[in-house]
Each structure stands twice: as C-alpha cells, then as structure tokens.
Amino acid sequence: MIRQFGPETGLLLIDVQKGVNVFDHWGGGSTGRRNNPEAEDRMRALLNAWRAGDLPVIFTRHDSREAASPLKLHLPTGAMIDGFEAQDGEIIIEKDVNSAFVGTDLELRLRQHGITRLVVAGFFTNFCVETSVRMAGNMGYDTYLAHDACATCNRIGPDGTDYDPQVLHDISVANMHGEFCTALETGTLLGLVGADAPALERVQGNE
Template sequence: MTSLPQNAALISIDVQQAFNDPSWGQRNNPDAEQKIAALLAAWRTTSRPIFHIQHRSASPTGLFRPGTPGYELKPEGRPLAGEPVIVKNVNSSFIGTDLEARLRAAGIGTLVIMGLTTDHCVSTTTRMAGNFGFETYFVADASATFERTGPDGRHYTAEQMHDTALASLHGEFATVLWTEEVLAALGTQATARA
C-alpha cells in the first residue's frame, strides 16, 4: 500500500470495557489499544471519516449491556464530537445497522478495520466488507483476541487464534497490514507509538 484515498474510512469495532473482564481468559497483543489510539489520531489529523461500532448485548446478563461499565468504550477508542457511533447486536457491523448505507451514500470505497476481537466481530465485519466489494484492509496489530477451547477440548492460545484469523482473511477478504504501514500510507508524521 502506497497511499489511501482521502475518503478512506477507519472502522473501529467494539473497543469496549467489557473486554477487560477476566472471564475472557488470556489475551494477545496488549498494545492493541495504543495502536487503535494512534490510528484514530492520524485519521483525525487528515480529516478522513471514522465510524465507531459499539456492541450491545441482547442478553440481560451480557457484559455489553447499556448502562453498565462494560458497554462503555475504552478511553483509547472514544469518539470525538461528530464522529458517528453505530450500535450493533450481532457480530457483523453491517447486519441490522445502516453502516453500508452510510458508506455508500458518502462514496466511500476503502475501509481500514481495527478493534476487538480479531476472530469474532472484527473478522466477521471484514469478511462482509470484502464480500460487499469494499477495498478492505485489516490492521493486524490494532486488534487482539483471547484464548479458546475447541469442541474437542483442545486449547488454542490467543496468539494462535489471532494468527489463524489473519491468515484466513488475508488475500481472500482483505489485505492484512500493520499500523506503521497504514500510517505511512496516510502520509502523516504520526507513529504507532503516538
């Protein structure tokens, strides 16, 4: 990637405090929120569009219930005034929302996707973005996930889950990049450590 169009949209998915709950288990990439903050800052500097996605639990006992701390966005992912926040109830940011309509109405054809978690909501949204025909980029180090246990009882580390999700997405649904590459394509002087 050498450059991004001026209307390339940054999609920040579920950067919510519910993911701080210890019930998720071990997580990879502790620097993801720092990378997310750096990308948001760079996007704002270049006046490109940003869309924040916020998950809302359908269950009355879910970690993402409105009115609970878990529902709130983490400080690194909070929107500024005027930045749209789209609330979803399922894994995909496109299902049951007006995200696609907003993107089409604005003439946006390029999406850069980041957030939590790599193999669930971020991957599902990325797959649909690719299927909808958007030029889609997934920022590997601005996402993270948790360890999982398979149906046969085998344990998969958070890093294994993250890496296999990236491998499944790359070249099929999106181009996987790292924060430094995206910042360079924006043409800003920002760094991933900002």
C-alpha cells in the same frame, strides 16, 4: 496498488469497549487471557492519524443479545475504553451481532460519506472483526486489516482444549488476508496517510 488514504478511506474501529477485557467471560472462566496488549496503543495511533488527516472515522458499539455479556450499553463495561470516545462528525454504529453490517445502517452511512475503502481494527480478531471484514470484502469495499491493532482471547474447544489467543488471532488473520482483505501492520498503514505516501501492492480478492 494501494495509494495514499484520502476521504474515501474510513477507519472502522470495532467494539473498543471496556468489556472486551473481562477475560473470564470471553476466555473460558479462570483460563481467560488475551493476546496483543499493545493493540489499544496501535488503535490510538491510527485514530490520531485519521483525525489529524481529517479522514472519516467509524466506531461500532456492541450491545449484546446475550444475558451474561459484559458488552451491553447500559453496563459500565459497555462504555468505550478511555481515549476512544467519538468526536463530533464521527460515525457511531450500534450493533447486536458480530457483523457491523447486519441490522445496522453502516452501508448506508458509508455510501453517504463516499467511503469505498475501509481500514479495520479492534476486538475480537476472530469474532466481530473477522465477520465484519469478510462482509466488507464480499460487499466490494477495498478492505485493509490492521492486524497488529486487533486482539482476541483464548477459547475452550468442545473437547476441552484451551486454544492460545495468539494462535487464534494468527489463524484468523491468515483466513482473512488475500481473500477478504489485505492485512498490514499499523506502521505501514500510518505511512499511507499523507500526500507523499508510497504505493503498495494490494493483495486481496474473492474466489
């Protein structure tokens, strides 16, 4: 059962950087587009709730190895989206691959802070979010995905098919839910912050 979120529950916000909205890079040139325009508002609601509850907050910042990527920390597009600047005491993880755990000290920082449960949101659902969620689940963290606080862009397949971003998002969530995490709506997760939070069923496990 999922019970109220306490200090063992960290909010992990993945790559909430201005460059995620450079759609012509991510989505395949002129066809570039994104799903879920409400994702940032839902992430802000989660962030505000975690801060109000004095719960741990973790941000990742992506500093891409790819020459053409807008997610480079020395570029203006590498900056955090307005309203997602870290505050004193919050954890910042800089990474250069999809997973928040590879080549970083994230696991060590989580252990130091006694964090055993993660609520994950951010960009992109099928890239850095999914890779990080898969690893978190495999590493034994009690992992929850705020699926309506994530978003992705369309992708062009090897045969030229232009895959709709909502379809990619939905399939990615379906891949994660029940195997690597429990996917819940933001409103449900917000309801778990507080002393009178109801118990909900946890749906996740590994084959």
